[in-house]
Amino acid sequence: MSSDNTDISYDPADHYDRVMEAWALLLGAELHYGVFDSPDQPLVPATAQLTNLMIEGAQLEAGLRLLDVGCGSGAQACQLVEDFDIEVLGITTSQVGIDESTARAKSRGITGATFELRDATANGLPDNSFDRVWALESSHLMPNREAFVAEAARVLRPGGRFVMCDVVRLRDIPFAELRERRDEFALLRAAYGSARMEPIEFYADQARANGLVVDQVIDLSEPTYPTFQRWRENLELHREAVTPALGEQGVDEFDRSLAVLEGLWSENTLGYALLSASAPA
Numbered sequence: 001m002s003s004d005n006t007d008i009s010y011d012p013a014d015h016y017d018r019v020m021e022a023w024a025l026l027l028g029a030e031l032h033y034g035v036f037d038s039p040d041q042p043l044v045p046a047t048a049q050l051t052n053l054m055i056e057g058a059q060l061e062a063g064l065r066l067l068d069v070g071c072g073s074g075a076q077a078c079q080l081v082e083d084f085d086i087e088v089l090g091i092t093t094s095q096v097g098i099d100e101s102t103a104r105a106k107s108r109g110i111t112g113a114t115f116e117l118r119d120a121t122a123n124g125l126p127d128n129s130f131d132r133v134w135a136l137e138s139s140h141l142m143p144n145r146e147a148f149v150a151e152a153a154r155v156l157r158p159g160g161r162f163v164m165c166d167v168v169r170l171r172d173i174p175f176a177e178l179r180e181r182r183d184e185f186a187l188l189r190a191a192y193g194s195a196r197m198e199p200i201e202f203y204a205d206q207a208r209a210n211g212l213v214v215d216q217v218i219d220l221s222e223p224t225y226p227t228f229q230r231w232r233e234n235l236e237l238h239r240e241a242v243t244p245a246l247g248e249q250g251v252d253e254f255d256r257s258l259a260v261l262e263g264l265w266s267e268n269t270l271g272y273a274l275l276s277a278s279a280p281a
């Protein structure tokens, strides 16, 4: 039995609505892991580096229409419109995320980025309506990852590209081990919400099953590892500011979760990967 069977209650919308403000202080405006050149590099250039790898995978050109799946607080959507002169629709299940994203775009005078409350596993968008589908660290939060990839492929135009990155599972976790380590996994759920990690090969297989051609899979497990220490440092800096939103218990859970994640990374149970694929022209 794999960790795929460990899922519990699913409500990422509720989770993100609750944590977004505090997480901006802990994780930064870009709500994702960093890719570090060295263990002591600051977080902001490292999160930017992960976004840059996504940009390379997406092969952006002016005038394209991109769907940002799990748009967070709109940081990447705004950046992509400004830097590449493309049009972006950001979707998320978090109303707080929509409000923050919309405010961010408005404050920067960006009209090419719009945001809608939509579930990526049944997005309701027309077939063949995007040149790029981009999912930066959102897939692990979806209970139905097959539907997520199928929807991504469905809305892509022929010749379009799909690019995603996320926390991934590097090995099967036997049921006995899951049971033994249930406190660790419960702590991660408390800190990050319900998540189901898949191997990156799972996403590659789903992409192929939906007619896409996978052209790149990058293992980023090692360069993402320093992320946890940067989050720990941010927690020390902002402990007082984030406590009203997260609560004493939430702060403690976030703090303790970092050592758990470092352990899972070090033993090659969890890691991080990026995948890009194209829709045949």
Ligand SMILES: C[S@@+](CC[C@H](N)C(=O)[O-])C[C@H]1O[C@@H](n2cnc3c(N)ncnc32)[C@H](O)[C@@H]1O
Pocket (backbone or CB within 6 Å): 012, 013, 016, 029, 030, 031, 032, 069, 070, 071, 072, 073, 075, 076, 091, 092, 093, 094, 097, 118, 119, 120, 121, 135, 136, 137, 138, 141, 142
């Ligand atoms: C770790 S954050 C990443 C945000 C952003 N991509 C970034 O890197 O800054 C995960 C995002 O996925 C969104 N999300 C979770 N489940 C979703 C779903 N089923 N459909 C759309 N978005 C979802 C969350 O609301 C959140 O915005």
